[in-house]
Amino acid sequence: MKNILIFITTSFLIYSCKEVKDNNFKIEKTNIEVTTLKDPSYCNNIENTIGIVVVNKESLKDEDQLNILNEDLSTFRKISNANGEYQISSFKCLSVNDSIYSVLIEGETKYILRDKELLHLQKWDEHVLNNIFSIGIDLEENPIREIIEGKPILSKTSNNYRIFPVKIKGNWMKVKYQDYNNERIIEGWVKWRNEKCIFVEIFYFA
Numbered sequence: 726m727k728n729i730l731i732f733i734t735t736s737f738l739i740y741s742c743k744e745v746k747d748n749n750f751k752i753e754k755t756n757i758e759v760t761t762l763k764d765p766s767y768c769n770n771i772e773n774t775i776g777i778v779v780v781n782k783e784s785l786k787d788e789d790q791l792n793i794l795n796e797d798l799s800t801f802r803k804i805s806n807a808n809g810e811y812q813i814s815s816f817k818c819l820s821v822n823d824s825i826y827s828v829l830i831e832g833e834t835k836y837i838l839r840d841k842e843l844l845h846l847q848k849w850d851e852h853v854l855n856n857i858f859s860i861g862i863d864l865e866e867n868p869i870r871e872i873i874e875g876k877p878i879l880s881k882t883s884n885n886y887r888i889f890p891v892k893i894k895g896n897w898m899k900v901k902y903q904d905y906n907n908e909r910i911i912e913g914w915v916k917w918r919n920e921k922c923i924f925v926e927i928f929y930f931a
Contacts, residue, residue, distance in 0.1 A: 768922035861926030
């Protein structure tokens, strides 16, 4: 009797395995189209920069003068506060050590001696949120979106508007669009940068 049960059990297992083998599910490959947002064509190149060197306007004096140096430490240019040049002076920073900033000016590497009272280094997101008046965006290429990578909610502008940065989350910026023709205000998200470019224009004055 025991041998009969073993035979029946073995036969059932063999048959079950054969049935599973013969009835394997066929998984068909499905091509899933993934939509990737294209980066805007406008590019303010920030590749290899660590931030931006800005002037501390609260410490400005009329007699202050900023010397921009060549690699041999000869003077490349002098910027004076007397004519208001400091007010618009900022420099893409490539590196910094205890005594000097390496900055990018007109496509060339120049140097500025560190002055803790007059100059300080800001990260790009800090600078855009705290030091500018408004930004410019090509909304046809880079529309304002409801959420990050979400559907566009605004892709055209009026002839009288401003766009203000609100906050930053990685490569995305929450902005406020204000239309002065009809007092309409829209808030949403735009892609403002990647590793190489800033996609928005920076305006320091109204």
